[in-house]
Every structure is written in structure tokens, then in C-alpha cells.
Amino acid sequence: MLQLKKEVVIQTEKPYRVAQKYKNIHQELIDACKNGNSKAQFEIYKLYYKAMYNTSLRLLNDSLEAEDVMQEAFLSAFKNLHSYKEEVSFGAWLKKIVVNRSLDVLKKRRIDQEPIDEKRLAVAEETDSEVWDETEQKVAEVKQVIAQLPENYRVLITLHLLEGFDHDEISEILGMTNANVRTTYSRARKRLQEMLTDKKKSIWMN
Structure with missing residues (x-):
């Protein structure tokens, strides 16, 4: 019985250990990126580029523009990593850069938005x-x-x-x-x- 209990404890600890190991590796990559390590930057790029591209594509509806935005966002992120506050996840911080750059592209298209009447706000x-x-x-x-x-x-x-x-x-x-x-x-x-x-x-x- 004692042996069985021990095995159960070991099994339940495994997911936590894996998650913690991933978190530690990710943090090491971010730290290396801050020091300008190109290999670490490439690893971070591989982790996030698909999600960031899809975010931009959904906003822009243009694959070429989305690709450009995604690439520029990574360059900006690596250049400004010193401003990254670890209060939020790196992915969330990077996504905000992608969103803002995508919106800049939309502004350049000079799309007129319909006027908004705040009084019509639903209760x-x-x-x-x-x-x-x-x-x-x-x-x-x-x-x-x-x-x-x-x-x-x-x-x-x-x-x-x-x-x-x-x-x-x-x-x-x-x-x-x-x-x-x-x-x-x-x-x-x-x-x-x-x-x-x-x-x-x-x-x-x-």
C-alpha cells in the first residue's frame, strides 16, 4: 500500500515538473535574448511566429502584410526587450506589439470608420x-x-x-x-x- 501511494505521488508531480522545466527553459531563452543571443532569438521566434502571424492576418486580411508585421514585431520586441516587464507573459507582451503594428497598417489604408453615438450605448x-x-x-x-x-x-x-x-x-x-x-x-x-x-x-x- 505504501509503495502504491508513493507511485501516485510521483505520477502527480510529473506534470508540475514538466511545466516548471519548460518555464525555466523559456526564461533562460528570454534572458539570452536580452543579451543579444541570436540562437535564443531564433528559438523564441519558432515558438511564437505562427500565433503572431495569425493574429495579424485576422486583423489585416492580407497574408503579405501580416508576414511583414510579424517580422517587424519580432525585430521590435528583441530590440526593446529591456522594456518587457515580466508582470505579463512574453506572449501577451509580443501580441500587443503585433496588434499595434497591425493597427498602424490599417490606419495607413485610411479606412473611414462610421461615427459613433455614445448615447446609443446598450444598457x-x-x-x-x-x-x-x-x-x-x-x-x-x-x-x-x-x-x-x-x-x-x-x-x-x-x-x-x-x-x-x-x-x-x-x-x-x-x-x-x-x-x-x-x-x-x-x-x-x-x-x-x-x-x-x-x-x-x-x-x-x-
Whole structure:
């Protein structure tokens, strides 16, 4: 019995040890990157480049621009690693750089956003579960529909639903008031719901 208990303890400790080992290795890579170690930078690049590229692609809808943004974001991150505060994960810090650079590209396109009337802010915000319901729509299909949204809507939906930023963070990133963010997001979510409904009807009729 004692032997069995010992084995159970050992088994339950393994996941923690693996996670801790990964965390230590990751920190060593970050420290090496701060010292300009190119091999460590390449290892960090391999860990994050796909996720960062996809983040930019969802915002820009352009693979070449997303590739450029992703590369520039890594160069900027490695150059400014001294400003990285470890209060947040490196991935979250890097993602913010990617998002900001992607938004700079959108600004250069000079896309006019519709005027926002803050007085039309909804009193209560519904949950996103009805939009982001993986049991009804596959994630890939939802992303395809999101890509068809007007740019100002697509940016908000992408930042909140796909990238996990809250309204306060989005407000800071976009330089919009919190009320504007919530109003525009509410409109974007409503439009997304309509497009998903139309897509379902189209599939059903075909």
C-alpha cells in the first residue's frame, strides 16, 4: 500500500515538473535574448511566429502584410526587450506589439470608420456565447465570416473574441473611449450574428 501511494505521488508531480522545466527553459531563452543571443532569438521566434502571424492576418486580411508585421514585431520586441516587464507573459507582451503594428497598417489604408453615438450605448451587454458557440459553428467557419466584416467591426471582434483582450484593453489599444468600444462592439457582434444566421440558411437551402 505504501509503495502504491508513493507511485501516485510521483505520477502527480510529473506534470508540475514538466511545466516548471519548460518555464525555466523559456526564461533562460528570454534572458539570452536580452543579451543579444541570436540562437535564443531564433528559438523564441519558432515558438511564437505562427500565433503572431495569425493574429495579424485576422486583423489585416492580407497574408503579405501580416508576414511583414510579424517580422517587424519580432525585430521590435528583441530590440526593446529591456522594456518587457515580466508582470505579463512574453506572449501577451509580443501580441500587443503585433496588434499595434497591425493597427498602424490599417490606419495607413485610411479606412473611414462610421461615427459613433455614445448615447446609443446598450444598457446591458449580452454574452458572447451565442456568437462563439463551437457546437453550432466550427471555429474555422466563424473566422471566415469574421474576415468578411467591415474593417472596424472585424478589428473589434478579432481583438475581443479571438485574441482575448477586454474592453478596457481595446480602448487603450485603439485610442477610443470605453463607451465607443462597447457600442461598436455591440454593433459588430450583431452584424456577425446576422451573417452567421444567413450562412446557416444558405447551407440549409443548398
